[in-house]
Amino acid sequence: MPVEEHPAFPEERERLDYTLGYVEASLENSLARKSRVDKDAQRARRGFNNEGSQEFTDMLLNAAIQPGLELKVRNLEAARSKPYFARMDFRETGKEDAEKLYLGKLCLNRDEDQKLIIVDWRAPIANLYYEGRLGEAGYHCPEGEIRGDLLLKRQFTIDDGKLREIYDIDITTNDQLLQTSLGANADNRLKEIVATIQGEQNRIIRADMNLPLIVQGVAGSGKTTIALHRIAYLVYNFAPSFRPENFMIIAPNRLFLNYISEVLPELGVERVKQTTFTDFAMELIGEKLKLTDAYHKLIALVKNETPAEKAANDRTIRAAALKSSLTFKEVLERYVRRIEAGLLPATDFRVDEWVIYSHEEIRDLFYRDYRDWPILRRLKELEKHFKKRIKDRKDAVIERLQQRCNAMVWNYKLKLPEGEERQQKIIRTIDQKNEKVQEIERFTREGIKEYFQQIPQLKPSQYYRALIDDAALFAELAAGLPEPELLEYIRTQTAALTASGKHEIEDLAPLIYLKHVFYGMNEKIPVKHIVIDEAQDFSVFQFYVLKQIIRDSSFTILGDLSQGIHSYRGMQDWQELRREVFGAGSSFRTLEQSYRTTVEIMEAANQVLGRINDGRLVMAKPVLRHGPPVTIERRETLAGRAAALSERIAAARREGFQSVAVIAKTLDDCKKLHGQMEGGAERPLVITGKETEYHSGVVIVPSYLAKGLEFDVVLIADADRRYYGENELDAKLLYVAMTRPLHRLHIYYGAELTPLLAGVAAAER
Numbered sequence: 067m068p069v070e071e072h073p074a075f076p077e078e079r080e081r082l083d084y085t086l087g088y089v090e091a092s093l094e095n096s097l098a099r100k101s102r103v104d105k106d107a108q109r110a111r112r113g114f115n116n117e118g119s120q121e122f123t124d125m126l127l128n129a130a131i132q133p134g135l136e137l138k139v140r141n142l143e144a145a146r147s148k149p150y151f152a153r154m155d156f157r158e159t160g161k162e163d164a165e166k167l168y169l170g171k172l173c174l175n176r177d178e179d180q181k182l183i184i185v186d187w188r189a190p191i192a193n194l195y196y197e198g199r200l201g202e203a204g205y206h207c208p209e210g211e212i213r214g215d216l217l218l219k220r221q222f223t224i225d226d227g228k229l230r231e232i233y234d235i236d237i238t239t240n241d242q243l244l245q246t247s248l249g250a251n252a253d254n255r256l257k258e259i260v261a262t263i264q265g266e267q268n269r270i271i272r273a274d275m276n277l278p279l280i281v282q283g284v285a286g287s288g289k290t291t292i293a294l295h296r297i298a299y300l301v302y303n304f305a306p307s308f309r310p311e312n313f314m315i316i317a318p319n320r321l322f323l324n325y326i327s328e329v330l331p332e333l334g335v336e337r338v339k340q341t342t343f344t345d346f347a348m349e350l351i352g353e354k355l356k357l358t359d360a361y362h363k364l365i366a367l368v369k370n371e372t373p374a375e376k377a378a379n380d381r382t383i384r385a386a387a388l389k390s391s392l393t394f395k396e397v398l399e400r401y402v403r404r405i406e407a408g409l410l411p412a413t414d415f416r417v418d419e420w421v422i423y424s425h426e427e428i429r430d431l432f433y434r435d436y437r438d439w440p441i442l443r444r445l446k447e448l449e450k451h452f453k454k455r456i457k458d459r460k461d462a463v464i465e466r467l468q469q470r471c472n473a474m475v476w477n478y479k480l481k482l483p484e485g486e487e488r489q490q491k492i493i494r495t496i497d498q499k500n501e502k503v504q505e506i507e508r509f510t511r512e513g514i515k516e517y518f519q520q521i522p523q524l525k526p527s528q529y530y531r532a533l534i535d536d537a538a539l540f541a542e543l544a545a546g547l548p549e550p551e552l553l554e555y556i557r558t559q560t561a562a563l564t565a566s567g568k569h570e571i572e573d574l575a576p577l578i579y580l581k582h583v584f585y586g587m588n589e590k591i592p593v594k595h596i597v598i599d600e601a602q603d604f605s606v607f608q609f610y611v612l613k614q615i616i617r618d619s620s621f622t623i624l625g626d627l628s629q630g631i632h633s634y635r636g637m638q639d640w641q642e643l644r645r646e647v648f649g650a651g652s653s654f655r656t657l658e659q660s661y662r663t664t665v666e667i668m669e670a671a672n673q674v675l676g677r678i679n680d681g682r683l684v685m686a687k688p689v690l691r692h693g694p695p696v697t698i699e700r701r702e703t704l705a706g707r708a709a710a711l712s713e714r715i716a717a718a719r720r721e722g723f724q725s726v727a728v729i730a731k732t733l734d735d736c737k738k739l740h741g742q743m744e745g746g747a748e749r750p751l752v753i754t755g756k757e758t759e760y761h762s763g764v765v766i767v768p769s770y771l772a773k774g775l776e777f778d779v780v781l782i783a784d785a786d787r788r789y790y791g792e793n794e795l796d797a798k799l800l801y802v803a804m805t806r807p808l809h810r811l812h813i814y815y816g817a818e819l820t821p822l823l824a825g826v827a828a829a830e831r
């Protein structure tokens with residue numbers, strides 16, 4: 067129905083005009099204020115000459131105000147075209163009138179009377195919109211629970227300040243706006259979804275920040291999107307105790323970070339730390355380490371062609387899993403305990419003939435009083451104790467020397483006549499005393515230095531190598547642990563790698579662990595809440611170290627075991643993570659509804675997943691949105707496939723789709739295909755994984771890099787048996803590829819179709 071025919075159109079248009087007028091006025095005010103503050107800041111900077119001056123105070127004040135004002139101006143500018151997206155009418159129990167609340171991305175108050183013109187979607191009352199059905203409803207706020215009647219829920223489409231659509235949501239929840247939003251084409255980057263957040267997503271966004279939360283969500287269930295909305299929600303609700311810098315999101319790679327980079331600014335949130343595990347690990351370890359290519363192992367694994375390769379791969383997978391487990395951490399823990407036990411010299415701390423601290427006293431300090439401190443930091447405390455006691459002793463000795471010197475001087479003055487000889491003797495006495503004092507100072511300084519020189523202090527990577535290179539020590543420490551042969555294999559592989567000056571991603575958790583136990587790192591990390599996306603690719607050991615180093619911080623962990631293409635080193639089971647790392651206090655939620663793709667595509671992908679035969683994997687339920695069937699076509703030659711792909715790309719473009727991805731198994735396969743697609747109308751861009759900027763449009767992307775991304779149309783280029791065999795890893799890779807499109811999926815193969823797709827009800831030619 068045209069929007070003008072909606073009975074509430076005149077009222078809503080009037081309200082929109084009023085709001086836009088207010089936004090405009092507020093923007094004008096804020097711009098004027100911003101310009102004043104900017105000018106004052108400039109003036110103060112020019113006039114500033116010392117830290118006690120008025121200019122300095124002004125400079126600090128302006129620096130504090132400027133970012134907030136800039137943000138306000140940006141938010142108001144955004145609100146000009148779309149100030150709100152919904153309205154709800156709520157009558158609180160005991161009150162006569164219902165309040166009309168308009169929900170938007172930011173809150174806007176009327177300056178005169180503080181009346182709310184727009185309610186922020188993150189405010190407690192906004193929960194009614196996401197959770198409440200019409201009728202009796204309530205919400206929690208700092209004052210307690212507020213109950214009442216939800217009389218109206220209405221959604222709007224507003225573009226460029228124009229009211230385009232009005233949808234009233236009735237008791238049966240007809241989410242027209244969600245359908246419209248899902249039917250739209252993929253933008254260049256991930257987008258915000260405040261208007262259509264669903265109940266199960268809302269409960270994750272608003273979950274208690276202090277409890278670790280683990281979310282298993284199927285492909286397309288909105289994990290990445292809600293991870294970002296959760297941060298925006300927490301930033302808003304926990305300010306000013308928490309600042310945006312206290313939040314951090316860890317994502318799989320920089321390309322992905324760039325893909326998601328617009329959501330937080332769109333939600334009015336800046337300065338949240340967005341990083342990858344590798345980058346964060348390097349920061350924590352504090353050493354410049356060379357890493358092997360992140361996908362090197364996966365690429366070797368997916369080639370998997372000859373029986374010999376298969377056997378070697380099997381061992382690689384088992385070794386990576388063991389190295390990423392808490393069993394390997396146990397070896398390191400024993401190693402650390404061994405170093406700790408033998409760290410102190412078996413002597414007293416003496417300076418010359420004085421015993422300053424006895425061995426027993428030192429042990430008590432080191433192993434008892436400071437036992438919870440990082441090992442090498444305890445040495446710093448010992449040193450402080452040594453210095454303090456030396457100083458007390460030294461002061462007493464110097465005092466005695468001084469008294470003796472005074473007595474001698476006095477004696478000379480009494481006994482010798484005034485003159486050259488007496489003067490010389492007095493000078494010599496004082497000089498001798500000064501020399502002695504200096505000698506004592508030197509002695510004590512050197513005594514401390516000598517004591518601590520006996521204690522080796524290495525970098526984390528040096529401690530690691532000292533263990534990895536020592537076969538006998540390693541075997542001794544690993545005694546009694548499961549799979550001793552595999553542990554020894556890990557040791558030799560790691561020793562060879564580190565000898566060539568490199569580490570692999572599985573080494574990062576051990577290195578962070580060593581850094582933490584020897585040096586500690588708490589004061590360096592301002593992070594209080596960590597959100598981890600694609601968490602299925604993290605190992606238990608990685609989670610363990612993150613939890614250890616940021617003890618007070620809380621975690622939101624989101625992932626999908628069905629997409630665990632790094633599961634050889636990643637997560638097999640969320641319950642293990644809860645058991646081993648986060649404990650019973652953590653909560654666990656599942657998301658089964660998938661919003662990205664059509665029913666036809668999701669059903670085909672689910673069939674592939676079903677082949678893995680793992681009861682723990684959850685099948686996605688698509689939102690009811692239909693599209694054309696998945697097609698599977700054979701083109702015998704690579705050239706033939708390339709030509710067919712080029713045709714499909716052109717057709718997709720004619721249909722108005724913006725983003726098309728050709729997915730081939732590995733980067734090499736992508737490059738070969740690219741070479742063949744020269745003649746096509748639009749030659750795709752190959753994504754190599756080295757990019758830091760995400761370009762959509764038409765791309766060729768290796769299956770493992772497609773994870774997390776989405777496209778309007780996906781063309782799988784090589785669904786042959788020889789590429790996708792009947793094994794878990796291949797099935798997961800194919801599943802990831804098949805769950806990337808929003809609207810169309812076309813599959814091609816050359817010789818023999820992968821058995822993983824056998825029976826997939828697709829339009830086959």
Ligand SMILES: Nc1ncnc2c1ncn2[C@@H]1O[C@H](COP(=O)(O)OP(=O)(O)OP(=O)(O)O)[C@@H](O)[C@H]1O
Pocket residue numbers: 244247248257259262263264267283284285286287288289290291292626629661662773774775776805
């Ligand atoms: N409530 C919603 N309203 C509108 N769109 C939504 C909603 N939830 C998810 N989407 C859309 O569904 C798509 C998938 O979201 P997202 O990429 O966050 O899912 P994901 O669970 O991280 O997916 P995957 O694990 O497959 O990478 C995105 O286009 C997102 O905008």
